[in-house]
Amino acid sequence: MPEISLPSLLPGAGVTHNCVMPADDKTRLRRHHDMGGLDAGPVERSEHDYAPWEKCVDAILRLLSGPKRGVLQIDELRRGIEDLGPGAYDELSYYERWIAAISNLLIEKGVISIDELGRKMAEVEARHEAERAKGGKA
């Protein structure tokens, strides 16, 4: 079993605050995602291609938030991402955070049900498994 350093799992662990702190330190009141002003190390400048599923997530958000449907708006997406919590916020990739928040919002709003989503996810997974077994592209 790999050794796990417990403090590294705590929210905010390893983060140093390098801006001038007000006399009454409000560090404990910072929400995890609100990272402006914290030391983040060097900026990663390399670009990368988006995977097809990432483009799908982007398209889903645009379709849901566009004027034709108006099911949700971008500020709700942002709120949904913030509410995923520190663990998910750090571990999920950019578009994983998007689709997690979109799913939660659609369930909240009654557009889809948890049961419906669960069955669809199982169906898609089974299809991918079958395609992989045939040696085709998943």
Add this chain to the structure above:
Amino acid sequence: MSAPRFPPGATVRIRSAFPPGHVRAPWYLRGRTGAVSHIVGEMGNPEEFAYGRCDGPKLTVYRVRVRQPDIWPDYAGPPHDTLAVDVYENWLEPAGEEAP
């Protein structure tokens, strides 16, 4: 557009408040004092949009400049450098004349 509460040049403080939920004032700038450089415009309130409520009044958004040395202890640039941040009116309060 009604007269803005804070004219350009006004000294303002970004409110030191820490409510839960979706907040549009950066944590590291709350409680800091700066000067209004100009009025950006009137915008819907994203803190309400974030919960699907879109019918509320628009808010004036201000471009506020905060002196960099007030934010970073080891700031190495010229002391008159400023950081510009757009702040919704509900997050600003008057800071009087004693501020920088």
